[in-house]
Amino acid sequence: xxxxxxxxxxxxxxxxxxSTLRCNFSDSVNNLQWFHQNPWGQxxxxxxxxxxxxxxxxxxxxxxxxxRYSLLYxxxxxxxxxxxxxxAVGWNTGNQFYFGTGTSLTVIP
Amino acid sequence: DTAVSQxxxxxxxxxxxxxxxxCEQNLGHDTMYWYKQDSKKFLKIMFSYNNKELIINExxxxxxxxxxxxxxxxxxxxxSLELGDSAVYxxxxxxxxxxxxxxxxxxxxxxxxxLTVL
Numbered sequence: 001x002x003x004x005x006x007x008x009x010x011x012x013x014x015x016x017x018x019s020t021l022r023c024n025f026s027d028s029v030n031n032l033q034w035f036h037q038n039p040w041g042q043x044x045x046x047x048x049x050x051x052x053x054x055x056x057x058x059x060x061x062x063x064x065x066x067x068r069y070s071l072l073y074x075x076x077x078x079x080x081x082x083x084x085x086x087x088a089v090g091w092n093t094g095n096q097f098y099f100g101t102g103t104s105l106t107v108i109p
Numbered sequence: 110d111t112a113v114s115q116x117x118x119x120x121x122x123x124x125x126x127x128x129x130x131x132c133e134q135n136l137g138h139d140t141m142y143w144y145k146q147d148s149k150k151f152l153k154i155m156f157s158y159n160n161k162e163l164i165i166n167e168x169x170x171x172x173x174x175x176x177x178x179x180x181x182x183x184x185x186x187x188x189s190l191e192l193g194d195s196a197v198y199x200x201x202x203x204x205x206x207x208x209x210x211x212x213x214x215x216x217x218x219x220x221x222x223x224l225t226v227l
Contacts, residue, residue, distance in 0.1 A: 033215065037150075043199060043218035084150060099152040 002027045004100035006087055012106045013077050021072040021103045023087030031090050032063050034072050037102075038083040046072070046085075077107045112136050113219035115200050121225045122190055130185045130222045132200030141183035142216065143175060144199040152199075158183050190226045197221045 003026035013019055023032070034046040047054050047061040049070065054061055058077075063070040074081055084104050090097035113134045122128050134141065140159040146152045156175045157164045163175060172188045187194060200219040 035218075041197065041221050043201075043221075045215050045217065048215045086152065088152075097154045102150055 001096070002029065002089055002098045004087060004089055004098050006085075006100040006103050008103060009101065010104045010106075012108065015077060015079060015107055015109050017077050017107075018073070018075045019077060019105070021074070021085050021087075021105075023070040023072070023089075023100055025068050025070075025087075025089045025098075025100075028068070029065070029089040029091060032065075032070050033088045034061055034070070035086040035088065036081075036083050037086065043086075074105075077105075079107045079109055081105060082107050113200055113202055113217050115198075115219040115222050117222060118220065119223050119225075121227065123227055124190055124192060126190050127186070127188045128190060128224070129187070130198055130200075130224070132183050132185070132219055134181055134200075134202040134217070134219075136202055136204070136217060138202035138204050138217075139180065140203045141177070142201040142203075143183065143185050144201065144218075146197040146199060146221070148196070155185075156183075187224075190224075192226050195224055195226045197223050 005024045007022045031050045033048050036044045036046055049061045049063045051063050051065045058075045060073045070087060082105055084102040086102045087100040088097055116131045120128060142157045143155040144152050145155055155166050155169045158175055158177050174186045175183055176186060177183045199221045201216040203216045
């Protein structure tokens with residue numbers, strides 16, 4: 001299967017700071033998603049971004065499929081941004097969908 | 110209104126027992142999934158199911174069997190539970206794309222079921 005690596009594994013930020021999370025993957029894919037798992041365990045889809053750039057409020061994501069990486073930007077972080085951010089990649093057919101190891105983010109007031 | 114719901118939220122049971130986890134979605138989606146998240150937070154897809162077509166991850170033991178009574182429900186039945194089955198199990202659903210299902214369509218997750226096998 002595809003190897004999906006995320007960095008950094010852990011991140012602690014002061015409220016209001018900006019951050020960039022990275023996702024590298026080992027094979028060509030045509031679909032990529034970012035998820036946030038909050039401290040209560042709920043998984044929320046943030047972006048469906050196989051290529052290009054998308055923005056949603058303070059969050060934005062960029063995927064460069066040809067270079068096999070994606071970036072998630074968090075600006076003006078808030079304590080509610082705390083949790084684990086996962087990148088997941090796959091193809092448009094079948095059951096192949098691979099999650100990365102996650103970045104654990106803690107935003108302190 | 111809850112979009113994807115799972116019951117129970119917590120399940121504690123003895124090794125060797127058989128148990129089921131139920132999942133229901135009210136989003137009108139055609140495709141549903143089961144995922145396993147281990148103690149290190151690693152998420153792995155177990156099954157995807159679309160209109161009676163079941164795709165099984167070959168690494169999942171055959172003690173695990175999904176059952177879909179209708180499009181809105183995908184239940185997970187586990188036989189002969191083992192210690193290593195302890196994990197959080199997530200159900201998810203996604204809308205169809207161009208009439209075909211895809212495990213990479215935008216997915217909506219349930220709240221998870223924490224299974225502890227003693």
